[in-house]
Amino acid sequence: MSLLSVQDVTFSYNASKRVLDGVSLTIEPGDSIGLVGESGSGKTTLLRLLLGLTRPSSGSITFNGTPLDPRSARFMRDYRRQVQVVFQDPYSSLDPRQAVLSIVSEPLRALRIPGDHRQMVSDALASVGLERNILGRYPHEFSGGQRQRIAIARAIVAGPSLLLADEAVSALDLSTRIRIVDLLKSLSEQMTLVFVSHDLGVVAALCQKIVILEKGRIVEAGATASILANPQHPYTQRLLSSVPRMPA
Amino acid sequence: MTTLDVISPKRRSHGSVTLWAGLALVGLHIAIGLLTLVWTPYDPTGMSGGRLEAPSWLHWAGTDRLGRDFLTQIMVGSRIALIVGTGAVAIGAALGVTLGILAAFASKLLDDALAATLDILIAFPTLLIAMLVVAASDTANLASAIIAIGIALSAIVARLTRILVKRVLLMDFITAARTSGSSWPAIVFGHVLPNIWPTLSVNFALQFGLAVIAEASLSYLGLGAPPPNASWGRLLQEAQGTVYTAPIGAIAPGIALVSLVIGINLLADGLRDSIDPTRRAR
Numbered sequence: 368m369s370l371l372s373v374q375d376v377t378f379s380y381n382a383s384k385r386v387l388d389g390v391s392l393t394i395e396p397g398d399s400i401g402l403v404g405e406s407g408s409g410k411t412t413l414l415r416l417l418l419g420l421t422r423p424s425s426g427s428i429t430f431n432g433t434p435l436d437p438r439s440a441r442f443m444r445d446y447r448r449q450v451q452v453v454f455q456d457p458y459s460s461l462d463p464r465q466a467v468l469s470i471v472s473e474p475l476r477a478l479r480i481p482g483d484h485r486q487m488v489s490d491a492l493a494s495v496g497l498e499r500n501i502l503g504r505y506p507h508e509f510s511g512g513q514r515q516r517i518a519i520a521r522a523i524v525a526g527p528s529l530l531l532a533d534e535a536v537s538a539l540d541l542s543t544r545i546r547i548v549d550l551l552k553s554l555s556e557q558m559t560l561v562f563v564s565h566d567l568g569v570v571a572a573l574c575q576k577i578v579i580l581e582k583g584r585i586v587e588a589g590a591t592a593s594i595l596a597n598p599q600h601p602y603t604q605r606l607l608s609s610v611p612r613m614p615a
Numbered sequence: 616m617t618t619l620d621v622i623s624p625k626r627r628s629h630g631s632v633t634l635w636a637g638l639a640l641v642g643l644h645i646a647i648g649l650l651t652l653v654w655t656p657y658d659p660t661g662m663s664g665g666r667l668e669a670p671s672w673l674h675w676a677g678t679d680r681l682g683r684d685f686l687t688q689i690m691v692g693s694r695i696a697l698i699v700g701t702g703a704v705a706i707g708a709a710l711g712v713t714l715g716i717l718a719a720f721a722s723k724l725l726d727d728a729l730a731a732t733l734d735i736l737i738a739f740p741t742l743l744i745a746m747l748v749v750a751a752s753d754t755a756n757l758a759s760a761i762i763a764i765g766i767a768l769s770a771i772v773a774r775l776t777r778i779l780v781k782r783v784l785l786m787d788f789i790t791a792a793r794t795s796g797s798s799w800p801a802i803v804f805g806h807v808l809p810n811i812w813p814t815l816s817v818n819f820a821l822q823f824g825l826a827v828i829a830e831a832s833l834s835y836l837g838l839g840a841p842p843p844n845a846s847w848g849r850l851l852q853e854a855q856g857t858v859y860t861a862p863i864g865a866i867a868p869g870i871a872l873v874s875l876v877i878g879i880n881l882l883a884d885g886l887r888d889s890i891d892p893t894r895r896a897r
């Protein structure tokens with residue numbers, strides 16, 4: 368059974384324009400999927416629907432066969448534990464008034480996950496390559512790359528099966544970006560990953576599958592290698608030609 | 616962020632100086648206010664000397680028109696000012712923050728209605744609100760003045776809170792809290808309030824000063840603490856007629872008022888700096 372299945376989803380913020388139009392997509396356990404599209408193509412909107420933050424105007428989303436229902440507290444408690452997200456901007460995604468311990472342990476507290484939270488947080492920090500003794504420090508004491516690691520630690524601390532990343536490396540400088548991509552790649556061996564980006568290069572390095580979104584419609588989807596080698600849709604061809612040199 | 620790091624050591628020492636200065640000033644007023652509950656140099660309502668005496672060893676700040684010791688009146692005034700300021704700001708903060716948060720979370724329609732109501736309320740002079748409260752409660756006393764000032768302040772607090780909350784709600788860490796499974800109440804208390812608190816607390820300090828001054832004008836119109844309550848406002852107003860012959864009557868309560876307002880502001884500034892992790896010592 369697929370992990371997450373999106374069927375014919377349509378969404379608009381206001382009546383005048385459809386931001387997502389008949390989007391269908393299945394995510395299998397263990398997938399690492401790159402969701403690619405230009406700015407404004409609806410990538411973040413699709414993630415918000417997958418996170419249950421907004422509900423589709425029509426169509427359905429099912430998780431392990433159960434329909435995603437943001438109004439069911441019971442379903443959402445399990446869903447939140449299973450599906451976590453990392454945002455683009457590591458500066459606004461961490462509450463400046465909370466110490467690392469309470470930032471990273473928020474899912475554990477909110478979802479009332481039993482166990483030694485301190486220990487779980489410091490394990491999560493270690494697995495994203497941070498030191499364990501930073502629990503009492505505040506976000507402003509860290510660099511952008513370190514902050515993004517803290518955000519990733521928060522996303523994985525409750526042991527999710529699906530990790531969504533929205534432009535999670537776009538705000539970082541090149542060398543930091545490479546290190547965070549490496550981290551996400553190693554995490555993708557333990558969990559399913561949906562990586563949103565407009566950077567085909569990064570997606571090619573990280574994801575086995577690619578989904579191309581144009582103006583709210585999926586125009587092409589398939590294995591990374593075959594799409595890069597032989598793009599079918601003119602939009603994909605244009606995206607590819609706008610990347611100076613593709614890594615093989 | 617690097618710039619913040621660079622200036623934070625300076626901020627820190629600056630913060631602790633303001634904190635201590637504020638604590639000292641406000642502490643002095645609190646100590647005097649408490650002292651007047653058990654002891655005053657003279658009977659606050661009784662004649663203890665000639666009329667409008669100049670400052671002397673017997674009467675450090677002289678006497679008023681009725682021959683009452685002026686220093687005693689100012690000391691009692693500290694107590695009244697603290698009660699008025701604390702009471703009005705507490706009412707204004709409780710009402711205002713609650714309303715502001717509700718407005719920020721409300722549907723567009725309700726939010727617009729609330730915002731318009733607040734604007735109208737803010738345009739209402741405190742005086743008019745005080746008259747309404749007095750009319751509703753049938754008596755003019757310190758409590759009615761405090762309630763009236765509190766209501767007037769709450770509109771200002773609510774409008775500020777609404778804007779601050781809306782700004783915080785746009786941050787990614789709020790979305791992260793939601794996807795972490797936090798409930799809205801947990802988000803309000805865990806993320807929203809701590810992030811708007813620094814700005815609010817400085818505003819509360821300003822409001823404290825406004826409240827003390829507002830009480831002064833209300834007592835002048837007979838809508839505040841009735842005589843013989845010696846609020847600084849009443850003292851200032853009573854000194855108006857004799858400001859040229861006995862200037863101490865206006866200067867002394869003025870200094871008392873200003874020192875308390877400055878003290879509260881320093882205290883709020885210092886507290887904000889000391890609870891702000893980005894400005895605190897590592």
Ligand SMILES: Nc1ncnc2c1ncn2[C@@H]1O[C@H](COP(=O)(O)OP(=O)(O)OP(=O)(O)O)[C@@H](O)[C@H]1O
Nearest residue numbers: 380381386404405406407408409410411412413565
């Ligand atoms: N809250 C909102 N209200 C109204 N319209 C919105 C809102 N958020 C996004 N949109 C519109 O929806 C469309 C898709 O936006 P979305 O943020 O999903 O794009 P994106 O693919 O994530 O773009 P980017 O790469 O710039 O992040 C855009 O046209 C945008 O203007």
Ligand SMILES: [Mg+2]
Nearest residue numbers: 410411412533
């Ligand atoms: Mg986006």
